[in-house]
Amino acid sequence: MNRRRVALCLLLCLTIAQGGGVGAEDRDDAQAAADVSPTDPPELQYRLAAALAAMGPDYRPRTEHLLPDGRPRYTNRLILEESPYLLQHAHNPVDWYAWGPEAFEHARRENKPVFLSIGYSTCHWCHVMERESFEDSAIAELLNTHFVAIKVDREVRPDIDHLYQNAVRLLTGSGGWPLSNILTPQGETIVAGTYFPPDDFSALLEQVKTLWQEQPEQLRIRVSEIAAALADKLAIDAQAAELGDGIVDQAVTNLLEQHDELQGGFGNAPKFPHQPRLALLLDHALRRDDHAALTAAVFTLQSMARGGIHDQVGGGFHRYAIDNDWLVPHFEKMLYDQAQLARLYLAGWRLTGDPELARVARRTLDFVLRDLTSPAGGFYSATDADSEGEEGLFFLWTPDELRSVLSPVDAELVIALYGVTEAGNFEGRNILHLPIAPESFAAAHGLSPIELWQRLDAINERLYRHREGRPHPHRDEKILTAWNGMMIIALAEATETLHEPRYLSAAERAAELLWTEQRPAPGRINRVYLNGRTAQPGLLEDYAFLGQAMIALYDVTGEQRWLTRAREMADALWERFTDENTGALFMGEATAEIPLIARPQDITDGVMPSATSATLQLLATLTRRTDELEYERRANSLLASTSSRVAQVPSTFPSLLTALNLMRHGDTGQVQYAARGAVRAVTRISARNSDQSSPGDDAGANLVIDLTLRSGWHINAHRPLQDALIGTTLRMPGDRMDWRMAAPTYPPPELLRLGFQREPLAVYQGRVRIDATLQPTSKHRAAGAWLPFELRLQACSDAICLAPETLVLQVPMPTR
Structure with missing residues (x-):
């Protein structure tokens, strides 16, 4: 199955043909070292060598370029970073920089364009482009000689990713990862795309190099046009529009029109859960007793739960499905997906009483507590799609393997239940899924639904223990404040709904870790916690989701300390991120050190609720829990800054409309x-x-x-x-x-x-x-x-x- 998604951008009149995606040619390592090894200052060489030595004797460099004794032939500045994604590229022959003033100063000093690559450590196509291009010596030499190469972890710096994703979408009509963006030394986009096969990538670099050297004025005119168009795209009209219940009704109607009545979800493949949309439908169903909204949302939840996007053995969800049936997933597992989906399944269960939905919620939370929780109590970011060089291999099964693990009776039951065949449904193996509704399967086999679930839970436990013996996909162990905040909210809600005190214990433990380790001073939160160290100033979403997490704990426990902490986060974010001219909020704090063509704002939902909607929800909850009138004023100001855009296409802002319901009509729940x-x-x-x-x-x-x-x-x-x-x-x-x-x-x-x-x-x-x-x-x-x-x-x-x-x-x- 060809799953390559190639996004190419036309730069002026240059057109790049799509390549066949073959790997880079093998070259002699010694020749490669002579060709592309950078000449670093002695002080930098010392720092790189010390950082490499600090990795310890068990360190295994992620590169094909190794010396005979197994040491890496190349080590670049990324070895000095904390991000797991950046560290993955620390031994590419590319002379990578991390995002920062040093890289742009170098580009300005030597008058070189910047190649900006953005991805994350569990991104499958990021790994493909690394193997094909960034490990290729000739491509590395081209980058090192004529460009300044910068790597960014989009999970650590979503503000940078947000800005340059807008540039890619403006130029190509779509975005994604890896993000490939060529910039001026002032940070302005010249050309942009996502994944490039190596031949196309080389051709692009050569043509940009030629234009930069031979037609600089023409290129700068084009760059100015792109920058102006991007500024227009990012501009926010602060004129308020009246947003009433009708705008929510309109959004729900639009979402129902987009809903796939045959397989669930919205639109055609690839199928993403689109959690913010489902959350609005469920909120609307609860507040307005809307049967159509409830039916659509629950049907999608059931379809996902029974598909291959749901890890039937270990619990939790993969990132998305590449087909309409939710069968074949992109096998990454992201923390933010688990947090959002657990809450959705809890809401679906509360509205319907369907025990299948409660079971999925519980198994999703248990997956996080078992497989994504650090010894200190924080929650890791993600697990990869690949293991042993193959996508999804860790999660696949054959009939013979199932029979070797289970008793004959259990093996035949699970082969029938999970739709397992000798031919398989993915590259000769099987993605486990539920092709028949569980209640129908139970009836056909003389079981009650409860008996089926009990038996299946015991079978899955044996399969899970067996699967644990396989080589595992890479796990990204950085702890992100915003994503941890989302997980704390889900656990706090599940505490009461599922009557599970252990969920509250896990939520409180994570919250205390963030508060003690990620809060360097009152009113300030950092974003990343890794290997016992905190790094990277927090973004708007970190303050907003951590504030919401504190509210969730306050609601469950009634303890005043959680409310006090939520107020600190709300006050701090308003001070740090407010646009005084419009009342809107920026994603990050202002800085003059690093060029950004615009200071980005996060208003529309993506795979997560926007930072703006998360802030609006935090302010709305504080309005009802404190006597501080300023929170209501700020909420109204923030809503006014976005209302005209929401009024134009309301279904693009489901999380903000859910927060609007909270502002206008109050809380729901116990x-x-x-x-x-x-x-x-x-x-x-x-x-x-x-x-x-x-x-x-x-x-x-x-x-x-x-x-x-x-x-x-x-x-x-x-x-x-x-x-x-x-x-x-x-x-x-x-x-x-x-x-x-x-x-x-x-x-x-x-x-x-x-x-x-x-x-x-x-x-x-x-x-x-x-x-x-x-x-x-x-x-x-x-x-x-x-x-x-x-x-x-x-x-x-x-x-x-x-x-x-x-x-x-x-x-x-x-x-x-």
């Missing part, structure tokens, strides 16, 4: 806040029978609302003594024919006299508990494990009474 955080409501529900069985019998369930009021605040009792006051009332809204709530039990009120009030008041203060009994009205209840309740209250302090508020609390019903 924990809610009123009176700007002065009142905290936590809802829980349990089966009335002692073994916590499902309320499918007539036993019903107990509903408990626990309220905690800040000192100096009270809410009116259920029956106030004055007719004009709003009493605290719990009700079950909507037409719920499958459940009935008996009259709630309210606590006895306290009598309170205030200085400005002659008559005593009947109030609740401190800790308040409201109980109710739920009874099923039918044995065939409507699908859905999520029940809504409305809590009406009015909060007052000694000095002020706030307007009445209604909290909409959603609670999952108990399961076996």
Whole structure:
């Protein structure tokens, strides 16, 4: 199967033919050393040698250029870096620089163009271009002689990647990795593309070199045109547009039109999960009881869970599928995918009660805790697609191998369940998947769905132990603050939803690691933690997602320290990243040391929610949890800076619209806040029978609302003594024919006299508990494990009474 995706850019009138993708020619290493080894200053040579020696005796250089004793023939400046991706290229014959002022100063001093290569350590096509071009001695000589070569890890510097991806998309119509961008010494794009076969790459370098030397003025005119077009593309119109519920409805309608009703997902192959889109559909389904949105989102979640994109043995998800059926994945596993998908499967389970979705969420989280967690408690970034030089080999199976690991009965069951054949479905081997719906397979084999899952879990455990004996794909062990923040959020949410205290322990441990190791000073966060060292100033997304993580922990535990930390992150990011002219936010802090043709902003969603939407969500949650009015002002300012663009193509901004729903309509879920955080409501529900069985019998369930009021605040009792006051009332809204709530039990009120009030008041203060009994009205209840309740209250302090508020609390019903 030819999976090459070649993106070429036309530079002026030069056209480069697409090549056949063959590997670089073999050359004599001694000749290569004479041809391309750079002449480094003695001080640099000493630093490189010391860094290489520090790698230790077990170090295995990633290069084909080795001396007879196994030492690398070449060592470049990347050996001094912390990034796993940059270290992968430390022994290329290319004289790489890391992104920084030294590289651009060199380019300006010698009047050379810059070759910028951006990728990440688990990128399959990055590895291909490395083998074909960056390990090729002739190409290396061309780069070293006529260019200044810079390597960037897009996971460490997404702001640089964002900016130059825009340049690639502007010139070619698409982007991706590896990103190949030739720049002026001032950082302006000359030509751009992604993966280039070696013949095409050599031809491109030769023609840029010729133009740079022989037609510099013509080239600079073209560069100025590209820079101006890119600046226009990046410019943000700060004029506010009115964004109401209708804009969310429009976005949902557009997404449903793009939804693939046959296989799930959006559009044709390659199929990405597009988590921000699914999150908006599920949020809309919850808030508006939108059956179409729920059906589309859950169908996609089920399709992915049953496909090869889901690691059926070890849990977790690969990055995307190259086909429409979700069968053949690109085998990388990224932390940000696990974090987002775990939350989506949790949300899907809460809305439908489908145990398959809860199982997938649990297995995804368990994969992270087992295989992507550092000894210190942080979460690693990714695992590679390749092992033993082949893509996906670690994850593939043959029938004979399954039979050698399992009992005959279990082997035949799993061969049938996972669609395993002698011919295989990927290069002669099998990607395990579920071609038949599990409930249908169970019925055909005389099993209940629960029995099938229990049996399959035991089988998968044996297969996992066997697979662990294979050579593993590379694991990128850098700990990124933003991605760890996303994982902490998922674990915190799963703590309550799945009743798993160990998830909370893992989330708190990771949060403490980030706070103690990644926070060099109050109000400052670094981005990367690797090998016990912290590096790289944090970007907007690091502050925003870490702030959200602290909020998630505060919601689960009620501990004030998490809220205090979230506020520190929100205040710091506003100080460091705000565009004072527009109210928008930049991805990174301003710096004059390194040329950037524009200071990038992150507004539209990609594989992750945009940093802008993450910030908006953080500000919206703080608005409801604190009495600091400034958070609401900042949220409105940020929304105004983006609203005109959102209004034009709303479906491009699903995460921002999800945050808009939060701003306008409040939180969803079991924990809610009123009176700007002065009142905290936590809802829980349990089966009335002692073994916590499902309320499918007539036993019903107990509903408990626990309220905690800040000192100096009270809410009116259920029956106030004055007719004009709003009493605290719990009700079950909507037409719920499958459940009935008996009259709630309210606590006895306290009598309170205030200085400005002659008559005593009947109030609740401190800790308040409201109980109710739920009874099923039918044995065939409507699908859905999520029940809504409305809590009406009015909060007052000694000095002020706030307007009445209604909290909409959603609670999952108990399961076996």
